[in-house]
Amino acid sequence: MANEPTAGRAGGLSRRRVLLGVAGTTLSALAGCIARGRETDLEGEILMDGSNTVLPHGAVVSEEFQWRNNRVQIPVRGSGTGAGFQRFCDGETDVQNASRRIFDDGGDDEGALCEANGIEYVELQTALDGIAVYVNPENDWCDCLTTDELERIWESGSDIDTWSDVRDEWPDEELELYGRDPASGTFDYFTEEITGEVGNIRSDYSASADTNVIVRGVRGDRYALGFGGAGYYYENEDDLELVAVDDGDACIEPTRSSIEDGSYEPLTRPLYTYFRADALEREEVRAFAQFYFEEIDGPATEADVVESGETLSWTQWGARRVGFYGISDERLQEEAQTLRHAIAEVLE
Structure with a gap:
């Protein structure tokens, strides 16, 4: 595993068989598996938690990113959408996977907790189920x-x-x-x-x-x-x-x-990835967020989840690879634009 990125292996893996067995625990082995990937100037740790359902998608995208940036570590947990939002809105994590949108109806909910703690975020639709x-x-x-x-x-x-x-x-x-x-x-x-x-x-x-x-x-x-x-x-x-x-x-x-x-x-139903706005001030987090919307390359283009003549981003590819479905190209552009605006605001 340490000698090749995920893209180089079988393209249509079962999310249940490969990753759901580790739901609720840190994928600490992931960092060791990709330690021989490419070295870049990026470094740091990005904490990801949230939906047990969406965990495999976040894990496979983060594995590809870490292969290309082997000094960045992204431990991934799947403690659940609700429990994950509690940690996210307390400022404990940088990235939140979610199988639904954040509860934010003006009551005593997740949105209110984020607001009370001064946590702003960018919501991105990254897969379909x-x-x-x-x-x-x-x-x-x-x-x-x-x-x-x-x-x-x-x-x-x-x-x-x-x-x-x-x-x-x-x-x-x-x-x-x-x-x-x-x-x-x-x-x-x-x-x-x-x-x-x-x-x-x-x-x-x-x-x-x-x-x-x-x-x-x-x-x-x-x-x-x-x-x-x-x-x-x-x-x-x-x-x-x-x-x-x-x-x-x-x-x-x-x-x-x-x-x-x-x-x-x-x-x-749409599946979501949330990034804390202040975390986007860090170069490694910005690069990871942008990676979701970049075009796949290398062996990934030959995977069996890619149809003939099709161009996919990493988030679309990752969704299919673990048993979900890719967002449309139109939605992809909209979400990428949302992210660009959020990054521009953070860096002002």
Whole structure:
């Protein structure tokens, strides 16, 4: 590992298999793995924490950056979006990965904590994820659900107990439900988009912080239904079936094309990277932030996540490489411009 950058290895690695096993712990081994990379004038330590879900994306981008700047160390933690924002707004970290936007509605929330501590930040959308709806492979009746049906199934106080309660022609068998727990950004996004309010969800489903538990639950019960990251389906295609979602136009499944072109709605969600504004005063932090939006080079251009004739930035490449999806080129330019403005303000 020490002798070559990540770009030189296999391009389509599972984020769960490679990196999620270390979620919540510092990726201290990363620095040792890339110690023989390129030496530049940049040096220092950049502290990154936040979303357990987004951790693999931040880790793979930071690994590439450290290979090119081997005197910069970027320990990466995944203590969770909420816990990460607490540290970020206390000024303990420089970079925050987030599976949702910062809570900032003027109340006693994360935005208020940042403000109270004098912490300003720049919010950057750096990847996309699709939240998928799964059923058991033996389920031969449900291949598409409307957003109205999903709302009826999942909302607080739901009167849906059996599949036939959803559609009369479906089996009169109890619907077993599996999903993410309330500490998850996936939970926040799913409930807001499907039931209209964060946290609006029935209480009698099997909630888990681990999507693998959801996968096992759905795999083991013909009458189960669950939700979680789309990447987990593609890692368990023999054990799950996708349910397409109809938002009023057509039944759409979460795929790279439907997520990256925005047609998988409303369950395509943006993933974020936040940089503390005062941290951008440091040259190594500025360079790392800008690296997200620079064009890939070297062996990365030949990776199997890069389609023929396609030009990707490191953030787009990194997203695909760990099982997420790349933001559009238009969004990429917008976010890069946001970063340029933030850096200009800091350096005034």
